Each structure stands twice: as structure tokens, then as C-alpha cells.
Amino acid sequence: MEPILIDIIAGARPNFMKIAPIIKAIQERQGRGSRLRYRLVHTGQHYDARMSGDFFAQLGIPVPDVNLEVGSGTQAEQTATIMTRYEKLLMEKRSDLCLVVGDVTSTMACSIAAQKLCVKVAHVEAGIRSGDWSMPEEINRMVTDAITNYFFTTSEVANANLRRSGVSDEKIHFVGNTMIDTLLANMGRLRPPMFWEELALESGEYFVLTLHRPANVDDLDQLTGMLTAVAGGCRNLPVVFPIHPRTSKNLGTSPIPDNIKLVEPQPYLEFNYLVKHAKAVITDSGGITEETTVMGVPCMTLRDSTERPETVTMGTNVLLGTDPTNLKPALDLLFSGRWKKGDIPPLWDGKTGQRIAEILEATL
Structure with missing residues (x-):
């Protein structure tokens, strides 16, 4: 049987801690004979080692299979360059799914390029909204979710946002928060x-x-x-x-x-x-x-x-x-000592990456 190739897109510092648990979960499934394979695509949107390189080393993320080396530029320049270079990659070797995380420029740009070539898109952290259109991230979220096939969400609030926009329940997967997977996995390694x-x-x-x-x-x-x-x-x-x-x-x-x-x-x-x-x-x-x-x-x-x-x-x-x-x-x-204590939201338990990999395998 043919392997299933998933492009995992990382573009900026917030993405790296979100992809690490997904990569680990896919690797574990591969060890048990899964057909899931991944191609790690670093767009190079964050090109400063302090903003990206350190994260790969510390979080045990493998060296990217592809670096699009986009570098700096305006929002439009970065979007255009990411789309052009990712489109070229897909035309050279097509993947079965484009998996994007978060809400940076790379998230939106790769989603558009993939869908234009009829490659399905999965969005991790789908459905979150601030309601503030002056934030570039809000535009990125809205555009990405408008063309996503599989929605992986962090909260019931995100689920409700997606339903209001017309997304059907069978496309929404409430899985938790991969960033918290990374935090919990590294809590014992934190250092001054x-x-x-x-x-x-x-x-x-x-x-x-x-x-x-x-x-x-x-x-x-x-x-x-x-x-x-x-x-x-x-x-x-x-x-x-x-x-x-x-x-x-x-x-x-x-x-x-x-x-x-x-x-x-x-x-x-x-x-x-x-x-x-x-x-x-x-x-x-x-x-x-x-x-x-x-x-x-x-x-x-x-x-x-x-x-x-x-x-x-x-x-x-x-x-x-x-x-x-x-x-x-x-x-x-x-x-005065009167700050609220707070609770941890449902499914922020360190197992989100495993849930995502399980759903991907069952669905693809």
C-alpha cells in the first residue's frame, strides 16, 4: 500500500511548538507500521536563529525536509513568495495533505497554494477568533478556515465559531492544544x-x-x-x-x-x-x-x-x-493576593498530538 504523505508547515516561532507533538505522534505510529509519512516544510518566514533555530534544537524537531527560505518582506511579499515556492514544491512532489498550524502568514499562504492544486488542508488551532480585523493574524485565520477540509480545535468556543460560519460537525475535531503538549512534555527540562x-x-x-x-x-x-x-x-x-x-x-x-x-x-x-x-x-x-x-x-x-x-x-x-x-x-x-486561581481547559492534557495523528490515519 502507498504511503500517505502529509506536509507539515512551520513558518514562525509559534508554529514550532505546535508541530513538535504532531511529528512525534506520527513517528510513533510509523514505528507500529502506519502508512503516515510527513514532509516538514519550513517556509523561513522567521529567519532569525533566535526566533526559530533554537526551537528546533530544544524541542527535538527534525531538520526540515524543505526550507523555502522566504525571509523578510511586507505581508503581501511574504504571502506571494511562500505561495510561489510552496506551489513549486507541490508540483515537483505532490503531498496527500497540507497540515498548517496557528495563524501566521505561512498558514494562510500554504493553504491557498495547496487548495489551488486540489491538495486537501487540515488546520490545527482552527476556529479561534478575536473579532479584530486590524490584526493580520485574524485575516490569516479567517481565510485559512474558509478553505480548510479538516478542522482541529482547541476549545468549544472555537467549535461554536466554526459552526456559526457554516462548518458541519463531521469536519470539526475537538482535540485540545498541541502547544500544551509541548509545554507539559518539557516542564521538567525548563532551565534558567x-x-x-x-x-x-x-x-x-x-x-x-x-x-x-x-x-x-x-x-x-x-x-x-x-x-x-x-x-x-x-x-x-x-x-x-x-x-x-x-x-x-x-x-x-x-x-x-x-x-x-x-x-x-x-x-x-x-x-x-x-x-x-x-x-x-x-x-x-x-x-x-x-x-x-x-x-x-x-x-x-x-x-x-x-x-x-x-x-x-x-x-x-x-x-x-x-x-x-x-x-x-x-x-x-x-x-493584594486576590488574583484568580484559574482552571485548565478541557483536553489541554498533553495528548493532543496523539489524537490528531489518530484522526489523520483513520480519515486519510
């Missing part, structure tokens, strides 16, 4: 970053900050105002700020408060060690709110909406919006 002692960090006595969304970082006054509010509200405790290249460029040489400690983007094991031992995390990321929910770490999200509402309704996360004045009341609540 090189600067832990240099910054004299102590567990529960510092904050972690991440900022990269345009609403927070593209306007310098907004960015510096947010940093001032964070520094003041954290009562002089250290604030470890792994600075995204986009944020660093926009900040330039502007002065920042003394207790905000700028560091390079961190590899997976070091970053999650910081999160696990932090007093709280202040962020505008979506994925980090899932990890803080599972680790029971208080989280404050500097956005007006979230595509992961279960981290707010069930987890440790609170939406604060982009107004810096909202930070102090939230931080005062944290320091």
Missing part, C-alpha cells in the same frame, strides 16, 4: 537563562513582559507610556523584557525605566522557566496566555480582544486593553 544570577532574579519576585503588537509598539509615545506604567505598577520589582526585533527597532534609543531589564528573545526552555517562576506575566501575545493558564501564573493581556477567551473565562488571564492607566489597578489586585 544565562542572565538569571546577573539580574539577581528570585522566584515570584519579578515580572515577565512581552510586547510586539502594532497597537502597543508602533507609536513611540504609546510604547514608552506602557513601559512607564508597567515599571511603576510593578513596585520596583525587576521586569524581564525579552524584546521582539520589531519592538526594539521602534524603541530605538529612547530611555526606559531602570527596573525594566531588556534581554534578547529567549529560547523555549529558558523563556518558559522565566514564565513559570514569575510573579506575573504582562503581554500582548495570545499563546503565552495559554501557557500561563496551564502553569497557574497570573497574566495581564494588553489588548482589547483575545482569540483565546478560555484563558480569561477559565484561566489566569485578564484583558486590560491598550490604555496604560489600566495596569495599576490590576497590579494592585495582584499585590
